[in-house]
Amino acid sequence: MNYELLMVDDDELFLVLNKRELVKSGFHLEPKSFLDAENALTHLKTLDQPDKKTLVFLDINMPQMDGWQFLKKLRELNLLQKIRHVLVTSSTDPKDKIIAKDYPEIIGFLEKPIDKYMLKDLSEGEAFQQFLNT
Amino acid sequence: MKEEIRNSRILVIDDQPANTEILANLLNIKGYTNVSVINDSTKALEAIAQLSPDLLLLDLMMPEISGFDIMQHLKDNGSLNGWMEILVLTADATRESKQKALAGGANDFIVKPFDLIEVELRIKNLLFTNYLLKQLKNQNQILEEKIKERTAELVNANQALISSNDALREIAWTQSHIVRAPLARLLGLVTLIQTEGEDLEINPKEILKHIGNSATELDGVIRDITNKAYTANNITN
Structure with a gap:
């Protein structure tokens, strides 16, 4: 894999289930799990490979720092342009889709539990292919 | 005779004092209380503007400004609005x-010399018509005001409905979102068991614990929705 995949979700069960699906489907072999956005942010800040592409599977509804605050923080740190995001939520709020228009770095929406068909659609999508080829 | 008709504002315009005197006397005798007289037709327009009469008794042939001139002027400045009746007095019966x-x-018109019975009947008829027209105008105004009030009420009621509809949509959305989280966990776990079969990476007891927790959470959410629906029904009933 020529990119790093982070999963950020406050629900440990989803981290386990999603990781299993990602690995089993061959979408990514070593996804990293983060139970809170703050830790994921710290990890992104300390990455010593600035050219390494990163994809984040991001939950929106989380305590302390939610998905939107996480994205805002990344924008402030000027890290956003190197990273692409897929929003992974229990149900997609139409309001989230509207807010997402502000973030061209968001390349997809997935509803939990994710399965191989969703991952196949995502990997075949234009936005994801662009991410791979940049 | 109705008091409103008896108190109608009547203006007599004729350059001959003898004529205005006859008419004024007749009107007084018949009980009309609000009669004004003008012999100088150059002051006619000013008097009409001031008195705003319900009925104008207007001589046609007058020096300087004729009855025709006065009507033309009223027509030009929009004063012939249908709320002032004009009865012309003319010696020219052609x-x-x-x-x-x-x-x-x-x-309407009256031919000189006056037949006083005819004069009185025509005045009475015109004032009655004028009275009915004004009643109708008032009623229309009242109706229009009522329609405006009712329309405003409907607009408010509609706004309230839109607001409560939005609120309900928001509640429905929030509830469905809350329901969806434990349900998504259950679906994920079911898929896990189905696809892994005997080769489960996770301890089956652990899976059962998660299934139990998600089911309990789901049950709690559904009970909460039921209670809210029950409360809402009680309020609306």
Whole structure:
């Protein structure tokens, strides 16, 4: 894999289930799990490979720092342009889709539990292919 | 005679004092209380503007400013609005003259010398028509106000419905979102068991614990929705 995949979700069960699906489907072999956005942010800040592409599977509804605050923080740190995001939520709020228009770095929406068909659609999508080829 | 008709504002315009005197006396005798007289037709327009009469008794043939001139002027400045009746007084009984007067804005005419019974009947008829027209206008105004009030009420009610509909949509969305989280966990776990079969990476007891927790969470959410629906029904009933 020529990119790093982070999963950020406050629900440990989803981290386990999603990781299993990602690995089993061959979408990514070593996804990293983060139970809170703050830790994921710290990890992104300390990455010593600035050219390494990163994809984040991001939950929106989380305590302390939610998905939107996480994205805002990344924008402030000027890290956003190197990273692409897929929003992974229990149900997609139409309001989230509207807010997402502000973030061209968001390349997809997935509803939990994710399965191989969703991952196949995502990997075949234009936005994801662009991410791979940049 | 109705008091409103008896108190109608009547203005008599004739350059001959003898005529205005006859008419004023007749009107007084018949019980009309609000009669004004003008012999100088140059002051007619000013008097009309000031008095705003319900009925104008107007001589056609007058020096300087004729009855036709006065009607034309009223027509030009928009004063012939249908709320002032004009009864023209004319010695010229020709068909052309009558037609010209009626076309100029007069509602009726009386031929000189006056037949006092006819004069009184025509005045009475015109004032009655004027009274009915004004009643109708008032009623229309009241109706229009009521319609405006009712429309405003409907707009408010509609706004309230839109707001409560939005609120309900928001509640429905929030509830479905809350329901979806434990349900998504259950679906994920079911898929896990189905696809892994005997080779489960996770301890089955652990899976059962998660299934139990998600089911309990789901049960709690659904009970909460039921309670809210019950409360809402009680309020609306």
